[in-house]
Amino acid sequence: MTILLYDLVGRDTARPFSPHCWKAAMALAHKGLDISTVPTRFLEVPTVEGGVSKLVPVIRDGEKVVADSFAIALYLDEAYPERPTLFSGDGGKAMARFIERWSQLTIHPYVTTAAIMDLHAMQDEANAAYFRQNREQRFGKRLEEVMAARDAGLGAFRASLEPLRSTLAYQPFIGGQSPLFADYIVFGALQWARIASPFRLLDDSDVVAQWFERCLDLHDGLGRKVAAAAAAAA
Amino acid sequence: MTILLYDLVGRDTARPFSPHCWKAAMALAHKGLDISTVPTRFLEVPTVEGGVSKLVPVIRDGEKVVADSFAIALYLDEAYPERPTLFSGDGGKAMARFIERWSQLTIHPYVTTAAIMDLHAMQDEANAAYFRQNREQRFGKRLEEVMAARDAGLGAFRASLEPLRSTLAYQPFIGGQSPLFADYIVFGALQWARIASPFRLLDDSDVVAQWFERCLDLHDGLGRKVAAAAAAAA
Structure with missing residues (x-):
């Protein structure tokens, strides 16, 4: 079904x-x-x-x-216990929660900073008005001011990924030899940025970028079925 | 045996x-x-x-x-597969590595800053000399200069624990309902500080401090068998 x-x-x-x-x-x-x-x-x-x-x-x-x-x-x-597991045991369930909290608190704030104007531009008129009002209330400032921190924050953002980068020196996925839901948690955050904004969060030589590319390849390239955001024509 | x-x-x-x-x-x-x-x-x-x-x-x-x-x-x-598991599955093994990297990169640098003079003071003469020489070479500065960043860094250190704090809103241990090796990874870092230094890393009201107390209670209070460092007599 x-x-x-x-x-x-x-x-x-x-x-x-x-x-x-x-x-x-x-x-x-x-x-x-x-x-x-x-x-x-x-x-x-x-x-x-x-x-x-x-x-x-x-x-x-x-x-x-x-x-x-x-x-x-x-x-x-x-x-669906007979299908491939998303957690690989109770330890994986518990620790995926930590990874969710880490991703939400480390990656999401910077992606918001970097992509907020692009996310606004993706909406139709009524939804753009909602998005601006809702997010400006949440952040206590104009969307344009949120985004102003983008360039100055890039270095600290990349440094904040060091626990993930360092993990990927031990294993190809957060889930180990193959991906688990913990990978999709972090993938989701970077895919959000990829689809919304042409701003480059990661350097190609970064092992985190290479892991993200591996995730884009998964499940017949599901993540690639939506193209990366293109830079506005000059 | x-x-x-x-x-x-x-x-x-x-x-x-x-x-x-x-x-x-x-x-x-x-x-x-x-x-x-x-x-x-x-x-x-x-x-x-x-x-x-x-x-x-x-x-x-x-x-x-x-x-x-x-x-x-x-x-x-x-x-010893018949004894209580430390990872609870392959997912737990893989994600414990992430938690190790996070702890090492987030908690260890600040504990080093906060406790380095205390750690030095715990050594006998020959080992103190080794410790000073080794660590001063590693950090490229005097131990006294490393420690100088302690007070100014406390707020950022506490904030950096937010992924753990937030996880503990969902479950009593990093491992879920009961502790796993992932808990001991982070416990080890805070126990190191507790034994070396009277400096208070955490506020008692912090759920991270409460989780640490739960860990001190484990295994017949193993962690409490070594008393917390006492402040030097006035």
Whole structure:
């Protein structure tokens, strides 16, 4: 049976960009499950499945509705134990939470800084107005001011990835010899940046960039099916 | 059979202080294995087991000698699979490596800054001279200059623990409902500080401090068998 994935999009429904929805999409592909995506704009999220969550992703699997990417991954591993595991044991479940918190607190703030104007530009008029109002209230400043910290923050951002970079000297994936949900957690954050903004977060020679490329190759190149954001024409 | 643990000490052989040796000691206790410690000073490390490693911990288990705390934990889980697991699956093994890298890159530099003069003061004359020379070469400055950054860095250090703090909102241990080697990795770093220095790294109200107290309670209060460093008498 096909699983529905409510997937955040902007004006272009073929360019889903949410880091959390990408985590869920990769988890579903990892399990080899058939999905059908429901392109969902910011202003439509409150109507998803009767308003089950303030955020996407949300999935519907038959009668079962699950919100939140981590909860979705846990659900999929429990509901489909015969398919490839997303956690590889209880230790992996517990520690994936640490990696989620690290990614959210380390990578997300900088991607927000770097891509916020691009994310705004991806929305249609009504959603752009919502996005600006919501994010300016959250940050207590104009989107343009948020983005002003981008260039000065790049060095510190790259340095903050050192625990991941250092891990990748031991093993090709966060999950070990092959990817687990922990990889998709961090992948989602960088894929969000890749799709929204032409700004280069990582140097090609960075092993983190090389790991990200390996993740883009996974599941028949699922992540590459959406092209990287192009720089605006001169 | 009793396992030998070569454990780093200073003048007082009853105050082992190395973060990495504490990781190994907790891992051995977690497995419920009998151990005998061999108090080892910095200058004695090159003679341990014929010079097998530049660093302790080293363990000898019958004919088997293993160096490096992470390798010791992996060895113990493989050699004693019927005893409580230190990783709880392959995912836990892979992600414990990330937590090790995070701890090493986030906690260790600040503990070094905060406790370096105390660590120096714990050594006898010959080992203190070695420690000063070795560390001053590593850092390219005097120990007193390393420590000068302590007070100014405290706020940033506490903030850097946010991924752990945030994880502990979901679960009592990094390993989930009960501790795994990943907990001992971070515990080792904070225990090193606790034993070496009276400087207070954490506020009592911090959930990280509360988690650390839970870890001190584990295995019949193994971590509490060495008292916290006392402030020098006025």
